[in-house]
Each structure stands twice: as C-alpha cells, then as structure tokens.
Amino acid sequence: MPELFPLSPVHYVAAPLLAAFLLPLVAKLSRSFIKILPGLTFLYVLYVSAVLYPQALQAPIIEQIAGWAPPLGINLYYGPMAGLFASLFSALGFIVWLYSLTQMKQEPLDRFYILLMMLVAGATGMVLTGDIFNLFVFMEITAISAYSLTAFLREDDKAEAGFKYILIGSLASAFVLLGIAILYSYTGTLNLADLALNMDKVPLSVRVIVFGLFLVGFGIEAEIFPLNGWAPDAYSAAPAPVSALFAGITVKAALYALARVTILLFPFAGSMALISILGLVTLVISELAALHQKNLFRMLAYSSMGQVGLAIAALGLFTAEGVYAALFAMINHAIVKGMLFLTVFAMAGGSATLDGLNGMGRKKPILSLLFTLGAFAIIGLPPFSGFWSKLSVLTAMGQTGNYAMIAIVLATTIVEAAYFLRATGRLYLSEGNPAEGKTPLSAIAALAVLAAGILWIGFFPGSIDETLTAGAQDLLDTAKYTEGVLKD
C-alpha cells in the first residue's frame, strides 16, 4: 500500500521513538515482546533505507514537516550523505540488538532497549534535520540516552562515569544553544539552508565566536581533543553493546553535525585548518594514550578517539578527496570498532584487561579470529577495509601537499600497530586460564555480519566508491543544498 502509507525519511526518527514509548506498555503484555520489538523496529527502518537510499542517490529527498515550507517550517534533508549515515546507524542498531539478545543480561531490559532506540533515533535525527535548533534537540535526545546508558549498570564506578559525561555534555549543549541564540539574533532564522544564505548579516568577529562555540559543543560529543576526557570512562563504564554504539553512532552523528555546520556556515580556510590540526593532535595524543592502557575497553576508547582524529584531519583538508577519505574513515571505524567492542565483551566480559586475552586463541578460536581481523583492519593492513580507508586519507593529504600530515599519520599507525599486535599476540602466544561458557549464536551472527562488511569493503573497495563520492559531493556542494531546501 505505497499510496496510503508513503515511506518518508521521517520514519527513521518516528519508528524508533514510537517503539521506545510503546515498549513499557508492550512489556506489560509479554516479557518476550521486549526483546522482539527493537529488532522489528530496526528491520523496518532498514527497509525504509533500502527503498529510499537509491532514490536519494539520484536526487535528495527533502521532507517538510507538517506541510510548513522552509525557512519557516522544519525540513528533513535526506541526501546521499545523510542517507548513508542514517542507513549505517540503523544497521548498527540492528546488529547491536542482535548481539544484545543473548549477551545483555542485566535488568531492566525494557529500559535498556528504550534508551537504545532513543539513542539511535536521536543520532539519526541529527544527520537528517535541516534546522539548527532541531539539530540541538536531537543532540540532546542522543546525549540524555547516552548519559543514562553510561550509568546503566549498577556497579562500582558507573554512576561516576555517567556524571562526568553529563557534566561535560551539558556544557556542550549550553555552548551549542548559545551559538544558536547568537545566530538567530543576527539572522532571524533557524533553517540551516536559510542561515547559510544570511551569514553575511553576521559580523566576522561574531562568526568566529559562534564557530568556536559550535566547535566546542559538537567537539565534546565528537571526542575531539582536549574535550574528550569523558570518553574513556564512559566507554569502559557503559555496557559493551552501548560502547559499540557510542563509537559507531553518537560520535559519528556529532562529527556529521560539525562537518555540515562548518561547511555550510563557516567555510573560511582558517576554520578548516583548525579542524585539521585538532584532528592530528587528537590522533597523536589518543594513540599514545592507548599504548598505556591495561583495560581493553579504555584501550579501544582511546583508539576510537584516534580514528576520529584521523577522520577530522582528512575532513579539514576541505577537498572532495579529503571529505571522501573522512567519510571512508568514519564508516570503516563504525564497523570495525563496533566489532572490536562486541568481540572483546563476548570474549573476556565487561572488565576485560589485556591479561584477560591470554591464550584465548585456543579456547575461543572464532572470537579470537574476529578480534584479529578487527585489529588488522584498524591498523590498516591489506586486504581489509581499513587499508583502503587509510590509503584514501593519505592520498587526499598527498594531493594537497601536506606531507607532514602523512608522516604523522604513518607514525601513529606504527603506535596503533604496536598495541593492537600486542593484544593479538596475547591471544595466540600466551597461556591463560581455562575458558568458561560458550558464545551464543546470536552474538556470533552479529559479529559475522560486521566481519563480512570488513572483508567485503576490503576485497571490493569499488563497491562503496559511488556512495562515498556522492556523499562527499553532497556535503561540499552548499549551493545545491540551499537551493534544494528553499526551492519553493
């Protein structure tokens, strides 16, 4: 019944939100529904992706909410870039749900799934929306779900990690809201496309201030140094499926917001160079910090920040190749790091240390193999997806003549290789305690999907080339964006 019930980008946000609010009622009917409903929701959203994304590659879908045309009304912009991220988020949501089916045992499960769906809905809303205040609201939905999920487990230090996150997250939201207020006072509009056209009404000094506010606000959520103090605690405190989502979804949504807002509203060379430098600093410091970590989740968290740094460094080049490389790095990281978090949790539990990996190669051969695969992909060994993403980053840097950046990236790759190979070595070369328990099928299935993604991109990097090129063009072509949104 396509006429009666047309698919629209709104469903990305509406379906998970509706399911989240229905879940407490459904839970009263039957406990088993709690586990099924999120999976069905994510499946439905994936179906929406399958139908709409090919259309978005042809021409962006611009959805007006409640029939109010922009700039007065709120619009959703479902272009190649937003579509790519929305589809990625839904897929990760589904995989994490599949994994949680058997691996997530801590009650209350209904609340866990409510927050999970709100997190995915909020992050998807952030990439879809064309209204800057709407962006703020979705960012807060994401953030509040993330705070609660960080402190979800009622164990020793979880509440503290959640409180740290909430403290710095609230600062971020206050900064973003202040920036929005200042922009509104000068331009009288909140629509991103309309703002982009009216930015010349804002004095240059004010523009710099607002850019700073947005950089700090979104940078906190995107784990850019020096604003990422919350991340290692939050990643190690949250249940592992949630850590995978933090790396794959919340950070990516904030990065997308930062990239979109910067390119649309602050396209001066200085802002881009600043972002690039921040990315490199983040990369170096995080990788060095990761080298010292004993706790595997903290190690992965620092590695995660490093990957974000790599993506931002490429993004700041502000060329088509640079944005292409940044997108590739983000997608690669979302898949690989998600898989690593889930694998480590399945292998060694919630407080996994390096020692916990000892001798796992013999006891849990499949999981060990998956961890090795993920580690190699993050380092960038061929023929895995990470190789191509890192190669595209380096190519983009080479084309703009930034050979110092290439040197830095290669140097950090050695550091990265050192700590990931050390962890992999523990799997196969050390003797460990006898293992207990078998890994359930649903967890293996979820991990296998991600592993298949890594191998697929690794062997057929051409298959996502079109998607990434379209996404990069979509992000850089601001004239097309503003015209598309404001055409009527």
Added chain:
Amino acid sequence: MIYYIASIAVMLIGLYAVLVKKNLIKIVIGLSLMDAGTHLLLVAIGFIKGGTAPIFSEPGLTADAMVDPVPQALVLTAIVIGLAVTAVALALVIRIYAQHKTLDIRKISSLKW
C-alpha cells in the same frame, strides 16, 4: 542591553559553580543556572518593550509591535531538555551518594579527571 548582561551574568555564575564548587548538588545547580542564562538570553533576543502577544487580535496591530514568538518556543523546548538533564544528573548524584556517603567530589577518587 540590561537583559543581555543579566543573562550572560547568570550563565557565568553557573559556569563558576560548575568549575569551582566541590559539592555535587551545587554543581548540578550550576548546570541549571547555565541553562537558565541561555534561556533568558534567547527570550531577551525576541523581546520588544511594550510588545504584545503575536496574535492579530486587534485591528491596526502590526508585526513589529509583537514579541518574536520563535525564541519563546525554543525556550519552552530548551526548558524541557534542561529538566531532563537535571533529573538524570540528580539521579546519578543519588547513586553516587548511596555508594560513597558523601557529596564532596574531593573525597570521591573515581570522579577525578
């Protein structure tokens, strides 16, 4: 102008509390103050002295005699968000207190950065 200065002042007081105070509850109050300052600023942006509600209720009433309704709508939304954040923060404070029996962040080692 006075409104802008006042709202920035409220924000700075909140920021001061967040950065300097050692009591968890006071930190949460600081967060709320920062939010409140931003909200005041937003409302001040749309305010016109002697302006009325943006409804065409009387003949001869024009748009420039009305208070801008958009910031007010934004503030309503932002207040709700601020409430949710404060509620989550206080819930976490309760859990931290139950575990450590203190609200002093100097005595809770896991809260150090």
